[in-house]
Amino acid sequence: MADLVKEFNDYRAKMNEKLLADDNKVIKRIFNLDTNAYMAGALDVKTKELLGLVASAVLRCDDCVKYHLETCHKEGVSKAEMMEAMSIATLVGGTIVIPHLRRAYEFWEELESINS
Amino acid sequence: MADLVKEFNDYRAKMNEKLLADDNKVIKRIFNLDTNAYMAGALDVKTKELLGLVASAVLRCDDCVKYHLETCHKEGVSKAEMMEAMSIATLVGGTIVIPHLRRAYEFWEELESINS
Amino acid sequence: MADLVKEFNDYRAKMNEKLLADDNKVIKRIFNLDTNAYMAGALDVKTKELLGLVASAVLRCDDCVKYHLETCHKEGVSKAEMMEAMSIATLVGGTIVIPHLRRAYEFWEELESINS
Amino acid sequence: MADLVKEFNDYRAKMNEKLLADDNKVIKRIFNLDTNAYMAGALDVKTKELLGLVASAVLRCDDCVKYHLETCHKEGVSKAEMMEAMSIATLVGGTIVIPHLRRAYEFWEELESINS
Amino acid sequence: MADLVKEFNDYRAKMNEKLLADDNKVIKRIFNLDTNAYMAGALDVKTKELLGLVASAVLRCDDCVKYHLETCHKEGVSKAEMMEAMSIATLVGGTIVIPHLRRAYEFWEELESINS
Amino acid sequence: MADLVKEFNDYRAKMNEKLLADDNKVIKRIFNLDTNAYMAGALDVKTKELLGLVASAVLRCDDCVKYHLETCHKEGVSKAEMMEAMSIATLVGGTIVIPHLRRAYEFWEELESINS
Numbered sequence: 001m002a003d004l005v006k007e008f009n010d011y012r013a014k015m016n017e018k019l020l021a022d023d024n025k026v027i028k029r030i031f032n033l034d035t036n037a038y039m040a041g042a043l044d045v046k047t048k049e050l051l052g053l054v055a056s057a058v059l060r061c062d063d064c065v066k067y068h069l070e071t072c073h074k075e076g077v078s079k080a081e082m083m084e085a086m087s088i089a090t091l092v093g094g095t096i097v098i099p100h101l102r103r104a105y106e107f108w109e110e111l112e113s114i115n116s
Numbered sequence: 117m118a119d120l121v122k123e124f125n126d127y128r129a130k131m132n133e134k135l136l137a138d139d140n141k142v143i144k145r146i147f148n149l150d151t152n153a154y155m156a157g158a159l160d161v162k163t164k165e166l167l168g169l170v171a172s173a174v175l176r177c178d179d180c181v182k183y184h185l186e187t188c189h190k191e192g193v194s195k196a197e198m199m200e201a202m203s204i205a206t207l208v209g210g211t212i213v214i215p216h217l218r219r220a221y222e223f224w225e226e227l228e229s230i231n232s
Numbered sequence: 233m234a235d236l237v238k239e240f241n242d243y244r245a246k247m248n249e250k251l252l253a254d255d256n257k258v259i260k261r262i263f264n265l266d267t268n269a270y271m272a273g274a275l276d277v278k279t280k281e282l283l284g285l286v287a288s289a290v291l292r293c294d295d296c297v298k299y300h301l302e303t304c305h306k307e308g309v310s311k312a313e314m315m316e317a318m319s320i321a322t323l324v325g326g327t328i329v330i331p332h333l334r335r336a337y338e339f340w341e342e343l344e345s346i347n348s
Numbered sequence: 349m350a351d352l353v354k355e356f357n358d359y360r361a362k363m364n365e366k367l368l369a370d371d372n373k374v375i376k377r378i379f380n381l382d383t384n385a386y387m388a389g390a391l392d393v394k395t396k397e398l399l400g401l402v403a404s405a406v407l408r409c410d411d412c413v414k415y416h417l418e419t420c421h422k423e424g425v426s427k428a429e430m431m432e433a434m435s436i437a438t439l440v441g442g443t444i445v446i447p448h449l450r451r452a453y454e455f456w457e458e459l460e461s462i463n464s
Numbered sequence: 465m466a467d468l469v470k471e472f473n474d475y476r477a478k479m480n481e482k483l484l485a486d487d488n489k490v491i492k493r494i495f496n497l498d499t500n501a502y503m504a505g506a507l508d509v510k511t512k513e514l515l516g517l518v519a520s521a522v523l524r525c526d527d528c529v530k531y532h533l534e535t536c537h538k539e540g541v542s543k544a545e546m547m548e549a550m551s552i553a554t555l556v557g558g559t560i561v562i563p564h565l566r567r568a569y570e571f572w573e574e575l576e577s578i579n580s
Numbered sequence: 581m582a583d584l585v586k587e588f589n590d591y592r593a594k595m596n597e598k599l600l601a602d603d604n605k606v607i608k609r610i611f612n613l614d615t616n617a618y619m620a621g622a623l624d625v626k627t628k629e630l631l632g633l634v635a636s637a638v639l640r641c642d643d644c645v646k647y648h649l650e651t652c653h654k655e656g657v658s659k660a661e662m663m664e665a666m667s668i669a670t671l672v673g674g675t676i677v678i679p680h681l682r683r684a685y686e687f688w689e690e691l692e693s694i695n696s
Contacts, residue, residue, distance in 0.1 A: 015682035018689075024660075026501045026667035027681070033497070034675050037439050037490045042428035047395055051433055054399045055406045055440040056676065058326075060177070061640070063679035064440070080140075080390035085399055087142035091385050092403040092412070094290075094326030095150050096172065099179035101143070102131035109134075142385045149381070153323050153374045158312035163279055167286045167317055171324040174287045174558075176641070180324070196274035196604075201283055203606035207269050208287040208296070210522070210558030211614050212636065215643035217607070218595035225598075247566035250573075256544075258551035258617045259565070265613070266559050269606045288560065292409070293524070295563035312372070319374035327382050328404065331411035333375070334363035341366075406674075408525070428488070435490035442638075442674030443498050444520065447527035449491070450479035457482075501671050506660035511627055515634045515665055519672040522635045528672070544622035549631055555617050556635040556644070 002114045004107055008066050038071070046075040050085045057089035057097055057104070065104050073111045082108060118230045120223055124182050154187070162191040166201045173205035173213055173220070181220050189227045198224060234346045236339055240298050270303070278307040282317045289321035289329055289336070297336050305343045314340060350462045352455055356414050386419070394423040398433045405437035405445055405452070413452050421459045430456060466578045468571055472530050502535070510539040514549045521553035521561055521568070529568050537575045546572060582694045584687055588646050618651070626655040630665045637669035637677055637684070645684050653691045662688060 019027055038048045049071045056064030072082060086104060090097040135143055154164045165187045172180030188198060202220060206213040251259055270280045281303045288296030304314060318336060322329040367375055386396045397419045404412030420430060434452060438445040483491055502512045513535045520528030536546060550568060554561045599607055618628045629651045636644030652662060666684060670677045 012682070015685060019681065019685060022659075022663060022685075024663040024667050026497060026671060027663065029493075029497055029500075030667075030670055030675065030678075033439060033490060033493055034678075036493075037436055041432050042426060043398075043432045047398065048432070048436060050391075050395065050399060051402045051436045052440065054403050055437060058403045058407055059441065059674075059676045061676040061679060064676050078390060079138075083138060083140040083143065084389050084391045084396070087140050087146075088385055088396060088399045089403060090146055090326075091142060091381060092326050092328055092400065093407065094175075094322075094324050094329070095146065096175045096177040096180050096324055097326070098146075098150075099177060101135065102128070105131060105135060105138075142381060145377075145381055145384075149323060149374060149377055152377075153320055157316050158310060159282075159316045163282065164316070164320060166275075166279065167282060167320045168324065170283045171286050171290045171321060174291055175325065194274060195602075199602060199604040199607065200273050200275045200280070203604050203610075204269055204280060204283045205287060206558075206610055207265060207606060208284065208558050208560055209291065210554075210556050210561070210639075211610065212556055212639045212641040212644055213558070214610075214614075215641060217599065218592070221595060221599060221602075244566070247569060251565065251569060254543075254547060254569075256547040256551050258555060258613060259547065261609075261613055261616075262551075262554055262559065262562075265606060265609055266562075268609075291558075291560045293560040293563060296560050311370075315370060315372040315375065319372050319378075322378055323374060326407075327378065328407045328409040328412050330378075330382075331409060333367065334360070337363060337367060337370075427486075431486060431488040431491065435488050435494075438494055438674075439490060440674050440676055442523075442670075442672050442677070443494065444523045444525040444528050444672055445674070446494075446498075447525060449483065450476070453479060453483060453486075497671060501668055505664050506658060507630075507664045511630065512664070512668060514623075514627065514631060515668045516672065518631045519634050519638045519669060523638055523673065542622060548621050548623045548628070552617055552628060552631045553635060555613060556632065557639065 002110055004110050005070070005114060008063070008107075009070075012063070012067070046072070046077060049075055050077065050081070053082070054085050054089045054092075057086060057100055058093035060093070060097065060100050062100060062103055065100060066107050069104060069107050070111060073108070079108065079112070118226055120226050121186070121230060124179070124223075125186075128179070128183070162188070162193060165191055166193065166197070169198070170201050170205045170208075173202060173216055174209035176209070176213065176216050178216055178219055181216060182223050185220060185223050186227060189224070195224065195228070234342055236342050237302070237346060240295070240339075241302075244295070244299070278304070278309060281307055282309065282313070285314070286317050286321045286324075289318060289332055290325035292325070292329065292332050294332055294335055297332060298339050301336060301339050302343060305340070311340065311344070350458055352458050353414075353418070353462060356411070356455075357418075360411070360415070394420070394425060397423055398425065398429070401430070402433050402437045402440075405434060405448055406441035408441070408445060408448050410448060410451055413448060414455050417452060417455050418459060421456070427456065427460070466574055468574050469530075469534070469578060472527070472571075473534075476527070476531070510536070510541060513539055514541065514545070517546070518549050518553045518556075521550060521564055522557035524557070524561060524564050526564060526567055529564060530571050533568060533571050534575060537572070543572065543576070582690055584690050585646075585650070585694060588643070588687075589650075592643070592647070626652070626657060629655055630657065630661070633662070634665050634669045634672075637666060637680055638673035640673070640677060640680050642680060642683055645680060646687050649684060649687050650691060653688070659688065659692070
């Protein structure tokens with residue numbers, strides 16, 4: 001089942017490398033900001049990753065959801081915490097979030113299977 | 117051609133079962149509301165399913181569109197009625213709805229092929 | 233209380249006149265399509281106006297919601313029917329639709345006060 | 349300057365009362381869910397309110413942002429924490445979030461002026 | 465009629481000053497990027513401002529539309545060019561863009577009245 | 581690698597043919613408008629295609645992005661110009677545009693490989 005995670009990470013890594021090798025400076029700086037914004041500050045990393053997860057879910061970006069599920073999992077977010085975050089996303093964003101919730105749940109199960 | 121319908125329903129059923137087995141109460145209640153909202157009331161079921169279809173189409177949620185196409189088909193919505201609903205969605209939501217219209221049309225053809 | 237309706241219609245009429253006097257043909261044709269799409273066809277006008285209302289509500293366009301509330305009201309849509317359509321919009325589109333629902337309800341009350 | 353907060357709360361309270369007096373059950377249940385979803389669970393109230401704030405900001409719903417700013421403020425969220433949450437929203441949601449950030453900042457200043 | 469432009473610019477300047485005085489670095493860097501991205505490069509400034517206008521219009525951000533209308537006007541974009549850009553936005557984004565088109569047209573007329 | 585382009589064009593052509601053979605007049609007229617809107621006028625075709633690309637990217641419609649990448653490529657848009665347009669889309673639309681940027685970049689590389 002771990003194929004979903006590997007496939008996502010491989011494609012993402014391959015294309016990010018190409019984008020960063022391209023000489024568009026605005027894109028490079030957005031990537032750089034994307035790293036800095038989730039570093040510990042007034043809020044801790046775990047909270048920030050949950051914020052990134054919910055923002056991605058209500059905007060219905062599957063790849064962004066996967067990325068933040070992976071970082072949430074690394075930061076020790078529990079399944080119950082992830083589901084509470086996703087339930088707020090589904091309530092605020094509506095039932096159109098449900099198909100993304102299904103795919104998020106499947107991805108989370110895979111993340112747990114890899115690390116167990 | 118009926119593979120699209122079966123594949124959609126199988127994955128949806130499998131993941132919904134998992135989500136409902138999870139103990140997040142907000143998600144369970146949203147699923148429950150999702151069933152109740154489309155029951156006959158001041159508006160009949162057919163009209164409500166068309167409303168669900170158009171809402172899903174302008175928000176560009178393919179899985180939601182497929183779900184409502186299937187319920188519309190069961191409620192006896194004709195192809196011409198479905199297309200008028202989708203034409204309003206395409207006008208209100210813009211040409212970015214067209215790729216979803218293509219996939220909706222393909223799914224509808226498959227629904228008709230199953231039931232003929 | 234009828235001020236909301238009058239203010240909305242006056243500004244809309246004034247600016248539409250200017251836009252149609254401008255010589256951009258694409259805009260003119262979109263306006264023309266917008267009239268045709270809601271005419272009776274396989275679906276009746278009332279159903280189409282409800283579809284336009286729900287599409288406008290989930291895309292959270294207050295002016296579009298107001299326009300369709302006004303046409304729904306003219307087509308004899310009851311308050312209960314309007315509320316069922318808006319409840320589907322709120323469920324599909326999420327709680328971010330609620331502020332638009334509040335303004336829609338206020339506008340509907342005003343429409344009823346004018347015509348009573 | 350406290351007028352923004354009062355005006356927002358008064359209109360919201362007046363219209364919510366009307367919506368809940370209306371007999372649409374789906375709307376009532378969505379309102380009810382909206383209360384339950386932000387109660388303490390696996391995540392604490394403060395984290396959930398920050399999640400609600402970010403979801404509202406990326407979906408660019410000013411009224412929803414105001415509501416969550418107010419509850420965040422009550423839960424003891426600091427200005428620096430609020431700004432970090434809003435910076436994630438602005439990064440994920442893009443520069444179109446900036447006008448909402450301006451209004452959020454103004455509203456937060458007003459919340460602080462009331463309570464100081 | 466020039467009040468719309470002045471009011472928009474005054475509020476925007478006042479709040480941007482406050483946001484930049486706040487010590488959130490991610491926000492500061494997004495503002496900085498926002499300036500750099502529209503500078504001449506492979507594409508000229510006029511084309512980039514038209515791109516910013518259309519992006520703002522389809523995402524239905526009135527304040528962003530106003531900002532880019534103002535910069536387009538400064539760059540010598542003609543009314544016919546602005547209207548062609550907005551017609552593409554209205555076609556791609558759908559009839560929900562029309563209320564924003566009305567407000568854009570009004571703002572453009574005001575920009576022309578100031579500079580004539 | 582040219583498979584992505586062929587697969588996209590084949591499915592698009594097949595379904596567009598079906599949609600145009602269907603007798604829904606609103607859909608036919610939207611397709612017709614979609615052709616006219618990008619013709620040379622006050623703005624040239626290349627600029628209009630870049631506007632279509634950015635509108636598609638911020639609305640995160642992969643198929644629309646692919647279509648405009650293809651027409652941009654035919655109009656002689658350089659990779660640097662395409663990347664500047666996409667960088668504006670990513671800044672305005674936020675980091676949720678990045679997954680679409682990755683797929684756009686891959687598609688562009690394929691377009692270049694076909695024509696070299």
